Amino acid sequence: MTANPRSDKPRRGLLITFEGPEGSGKSTLIEGLVSELATRGCEALVVREPGGTSIGERLRAVLLDHSSREMCAETELLLMEASRAQLVREKIVPALEAGIVVLCDRFADASIAYQGFGRGLGDKLVERFNEFATGGLEPDLTFLCLLPPAEGRARLKQRKTDRLDREDPEFHERVYEGYLALASTGLPRFVVLDATRSPEALREDALGQLAKLEHGLLKFL
Numbered sequence: 001m002t003a004n005p006r007s008d009k010p011r012r013g014l015l016i017t018f019e020g021p022e023g024s025g026k027s028t029l030i031e032g033l034v035s036e037l038a039t040r041g042c043e044a045l046v047v048r049e050p051g052g053t054s055i056g057e058r059l060r061a062v063l064l065d066h067s068s069r070e071m072c073a074e075t076e077l078l079l080m081e082a083s084r085a086q087l088v089r090e091k092i093v094p095a096l097e098a099g100i101v102v103l104c105d106r107f108a109d110a111s112i113a114y115q116g117f118g119r120g121l122g123d124k125l126v127e128r129f130n131e132f133a134t135g136g137l138e139p140d141l142t143f144l145c146l147l148p149p150a151e152g153r154a155r156l157k158q159r160k161t162d163r164l165d166r167e168d169p170e171f172h173e174r175v176y177e178g179y180l181a182l183a184s185t186g187l188p189r190f191v192v193l194d195a196t197r198s199p200e201a202l203r204e205d206a207l208g209q210l211a212k213l214e215h216g217l218l219k220f221l
């Protein structure tokens with residue numbers, strides 16, 4: 001049932017991940033890109049973290065429910081990684097091997113930002129758990145939707161919040177610093193988007209960035 005991320009089978013699809021602080025508009029952006037891809041005849045698989053599989057969704061409920069308020073940082077990291085390990089092997093790797101474009105709402109970078117920086121577990125430790133959970137699978141492209149935490153908080157007032165949304169402002173400041181640190185690594189897979197703009201402007205920008213990319217993406221657009 002599960003696939004091995006390190007298998008020698010050719011990987012023909014693309015893994016595109018979406019990252020950013022709370023309220024940064026990732027989910028709306030993903031919806032917009034899915035319909036754009038569909039008009040171009042490209043079906044995409046959309047998954048989310050934590051979650052995306054039956055096991056992962058149960059872990060998500062434990063992670064995000066307000067009743068889990070006593071959860072320690074280490075447990076939080078391990079449950080995020082457990083959900084990721086399952087998603088990679090059950091859904092992402094088989095889809096990539098079948099040539100499908102996978103759009104993933106958060107992935108390993110979120111653990112760096114939230115658990116590494118937000119909880120203070122440190123990026124180096126989190127990287128080791130990420131490597132174990134993903135089996136070394138890296139996104140081809142990561143949209144980093146950057147939104148200052150104060151603005152994210154204002155947007156959250158309009159929706160139902162979960163356990164992590166309700167963390168104190170300092171936690172969300174550290175998460176934001178984590179995303180800024182990731183952006184500053186200059187890794188070519190990162191495309192930084194200014195998420196203070198309207199959903200339409202964000203989508204147009206993301207589409208423009210996709211169109212500019214050379215590696216293998218053009219065959220999907």
Ligand code: TMP
Pocket residue numbers: 022048049050080105106107108109110111112114115164165
């Ligand atoms: P969502 O609100 O984007 O659906 O994400 C769920 C929450 O889980 C969000 O507060 C970010 C958090 N999260 C982590 O803390 N670490 C992780 O590794 C992931 C994937 C999500």
